[in-house]
Amino acid sequence: MPERAVVALDGFGAERGFDVLAEGARRAAADGIGLRVFGPPQELYLEDVPGVEVVPCAEAIGNDEDAVPAVRSRRDASVVRAAAAVADGEADAMVSVGSTGAAMAAATFGLRRLQGVQRPALAVRLPVPGRPVLFLDAGANVEVRPQHLVQFAYLGAAFSEAVLGIADPSVGLLTVGEEAGKGTPAVAEARDVLAGSEGIRFAGNVEGRDVPAGVVDVVVTDGFTGNVSLKLMEGTARMVTGAIREAARSNPIAAAGGLLLRPALGGLRRELDPDATGGAILLGLRGIAIVGHGSSGPDGVANAIRLAARCVEVDAVGRTAELLERGGATRGALVAGDGT
Amino acid sequence: MPERAVVALDGFGAERGFDVLAEGARRAAADGIGLRVFGPPQELYLEDVPGVEVVPCAEAIGNDEDAVPAVRSRRDASVVRAAAAVADGEADAMVSVGSTGAAMAAATFGLRRLQGVQRPALAVRLPVPGRPVLFLDAGANVEVRPQHLVQFAYLGAAFSEAVLGIADPSVGLLTVGEEAGKGTPAVAEARDVLAGSEGIRFAGNVEGRDVPAGVVDVVVTDGFTGNVSLKLMEGTARMVTGAIREAARSNPIAAAGGLLLRPALGGLRRELDPDATGGAILLGLRGIAIVGHGSSGPDGVANAIRLAARCVEVDAVGRTAELLERGGATRGALVAGDGT
Numbered sequence: 001m002p003e004r005a006v007v008a009l010d011g012f013g014a015e016r017g018f019d020v021l022a023e024g025a026r027r028a029a030a031d032g033i034g035l036r037v038f039g040p041p042q043e044l045y046l047e048d049v050p051g052v053e054v055v056p057c058a059e060a061i062g063n064d065e066d067a068v069p070a071v072r073s074r075r076d077a078s079v080v081r082a083a084a085a086v087a088d089g090e091a092d093a094m095v096s097v098g099s100t101g102a103a104m105a106a107a108t109f110g111l112r113r114l115q116g117v118q119r120p121a122l123a124v125r126l127p128v129p130g131r132p133v134l135f136l137d138a139g140a141n142v143e144v145r146p147q148h149l150v151q152f153a154y155l156g157a158a159f160s161e162a163v164l165g166i167a168d169p170s171v172g173l174l175t176v177g178e179e180a181g182k183g184t185p186a187v188a189e190a191r192d193v194l195a196g197s198e199g200i201r202f203a204g205n206v207e208g209r210d211v212p213a214g215v216v217d218v219v220v221t222d223g224f225t226g227n228v229s230l231k232l233m234e235g236t237a238r239m240v241t242g243a244i245r246e247a248a249r250s251n252p253i254a255a256a257g258g259l260l261l262r263p264a265l266g267g268l269r270r271e272l273d274p275d276a277t278g279g280a281i282l283l284g285l286r287g288i289a290i291v292g293h294g295s296s297g298p299d300g301v302a303n304a305i306r307l308a309a310r311c312v313e314v315d316a317v318g319r320t321a322e323l324l325e326r327g328g329a330t331r332g333a334l335v336a337g338d339g340t
Numbered sequence: 341m342p343e344r345a346v347v348a349l350d351g352f353g354a355e356r357g358f359d360v361l362a363e364g365a366r367r368a369a370a371d372g373i374g375l376r377v378f379g380p381p382q383e384l385y386l387e388d389v390p391g392v393e394v395v396p397c398a399e400a401i402g403n404d405e406d407a408v409p410a411v412r413s414r415r416d417a418s419v420v421r422a423a424a425a426v427a428d429g430e431a432d433a434m435v436s437v438g439s440t441g442a443a444m445a446a447a448t449f450g451l452r453r454l455q456g457v458q459r460p461a462l463a464v465r466l467p468v469p470g471r472p473v474l475f476l477d478a479g480a481n482v483e484v485r486p487q488h489l490v491q492f493a494y495l496g497a498a499f500s501e502a503v504l505g506i507a508d509p510s511v512g513l514l515t516v517g518e519e520a521g522k523g524t525p526a527v528a529e530a531r532d533v534l535a536g537s538e539g540i541r542f543a544g545n546v547e548g549r550d551v552p553a554g555v556v557d558v559v560v561t562d563g564f565t566g567n568v569s570l571k572l573m574e575g576t577a578r579m580v581t582g583a584i585r586e587a588a589r590s591n592p593i594a595a596a597g598g599l600l601l602r603p604a605l606g607g608l609r610r611e612l613d614p615d616a617t618g619g620a621i622l623l624g625l626r627g628i629a630i631v632g633h634g635s636s637g638p639d640g641v642a643n644a645i646r647l648a649a650r651c652v653e654v655d656a657v658g659r660t661a662e663l664l665e666r667g668g669a670t671r672g673a674l675v676a677g678d679g680t
Binding site: 143174209241259 | 514565
């Protein structure tokens with residue numbers, strides 16, 4: 001029986017307030033996960049919760065701040081201290097539902113990159129009913145070179161296998177057509193390299209419509225396209241479900257139909273719920289960093305903490321390093337080299 | 341009363357066959373639109389339809405061919421002849437439901453660019469219920485420079501006003517955050533230029549989730565992000581509606597609910613139907629070119645032809661040229677210059 005994971009939690013940044021953050025912490029702690037929470041004790045009311053230690057911290061980095069300079073200059077900010085706790089071995093993983101930029105910067109500076117990784121990437125599990133699809137980069141790198149895309153493929157495959165439990169996951173490269181050469185020069189070059197890579201099951205190019213269809217287990221793209229795509233998918237799902245809800249209110253017969261159909265839709269609602277996925281994971285670092293939705297409810301916060309703990313339990317970092325090395329055996333030029 | 345528009349129709353390329361293409365032509369002709377169809381008379385059976393002239397043509401450019409060299413070398417191909425008909429004044433607009441690449445290449449070479457336009461862009465009307473959103477570039481330019489994005493904004497605004505009838509349309513630039521500076525350097529620079537532009541209502545940055553929410557009338561992006569986004573939106577809408585349909589089959593009560601709800605969903609189904617929008621429009625040329633869905637049904641083909649005719653009736657090309665010129669008064673460096 002492994003020792004229980006200890007997660008460093010940023011005690012600021014929940015858009016729905018300290019109560020929601022604290023309730024999420026309570027739910028995760030009830031599962032036996034240890035927590036060090038960096039935040040204001042007088043707002044969190046967590047002192048009596050077993051397994052939770054609140055480390056008083058009064059400073060937060062906001063969404064409106066320029067993340068990189070803020071993280072570099074403010075060592076007392078809650079997200080920076082959470083990263084430091086992981087780096088110092090006081091915690092096994094960090095979780096923040098605050099500014100995504102600040103969390104990424106704090107993790108990247110605080111936890112350092114795995115050997116050979118040039119750019120960490122933000123990965124999210126897409127709410128594709130019936131098949132979890134890992135999607136990266138969701139916004140860490142708005143511009144990429146071909147070798148970054150290649151590394152994202154390895155990082156995503158390793159995480160998918162280690163944490164999501166998918167054996168030999170298939171990896172697709174997001175672009176504008178199935179044929180080789182389709183897309184930007186960076187994408188075309190990455191495809192050529194991936195097509196000749198070992199230690200990974202590369203399925204070739206995928207198009208936008210293949211992503212929600214769950215055609216592959218891992219979808220790789222740059223952080224600009226990835227961020228736009230992710231938000232577009234969320235927005236489209238919300239638009240369609242909203243329009244159906246509205247149709248169900250348009251007349252009494254439709255309303256009756258909506259009521260009868262409603263219970264059967266519960267599973268779909270849960271699968272499409274952003275709170276269910278636990279947030280985004282920054283891959284490629286020597287530690288676990290989870291960035292939850294700012295708008296998370298208590299379950300969203302708890303699931304982000306649970307995801308962090310699960311990453312620790314399955315040694316996601318070690319297994320990712322291992323797959324990178326395996327890939328590196330054949331693609332030394334691309335996955336080795338610690339430059340940026 | 342204006343003379344009726346004459347549309348040059350590519351008589352090949354409909355994935356669902358010549359019958360579907362011909363039936364679409366018949367429906368559009370029934371509205372009083374004149375047609376010159378470049379295709380095989382013995383497959384189309386259109387000879388007795390008033391207002392339709394079939395120009396015998398036996399050669400087509402397929403989806404699997406490299407579009408640019410194919411268009412350059414094969415003057416007898418149906419899509420090339422349709423473009424030539426517009427250039428020669430034998431038709432007022434061209435429509436193809438065949439290879440998008442071939443249609444774009446044939447139109448760009450055949451119709452030439454409007455004064456000052458560096459890159460034509462492919463625009464589509466997104467199926468956002470209740471509010472048509474014009475989205476460009478949907479795939480004509482996988483890489484763009486800042487001035488191309490600026491021009492797309494003018495092209496989109498002009499089309500939205502002239503053809504979609506939206507007075508003073510708002511234009512948003514798709515990127516990864518609301519603040520200036522968010523996104524790639526090209527996006528950040530385009531934003532700065534657009535923020536100081538006249539003759540256009542620039543609403544600033546929009547994010548992925550704003551697109552299906554219908555926050556602006558026109559959304560501008562590069563052709564890589566645009567193509568991925570468009571297909572992702574279609575795929576997500578299909579995924580969600582499919583999952584709901586499946587839920588409605590999961591048990592008898594849900595099935596009854598689905599039946600009662602079904603009539604109220606008719607409007608939404610129509611709004612989400614790709615056939616309803618009539619296809620994509622290549623903007624920035626001295627003529628009208630519409631690229632319909634390859635998988636169009638008869639209504640899809642007819643609506644593409646109707647859209648072409650409507651563009652002619654409202655003088656979309658002339659009004660686009662006018663707005664470009666108005667914008668050019670203040671942004672000469674960006675919209676003038678005929679380079680690529």
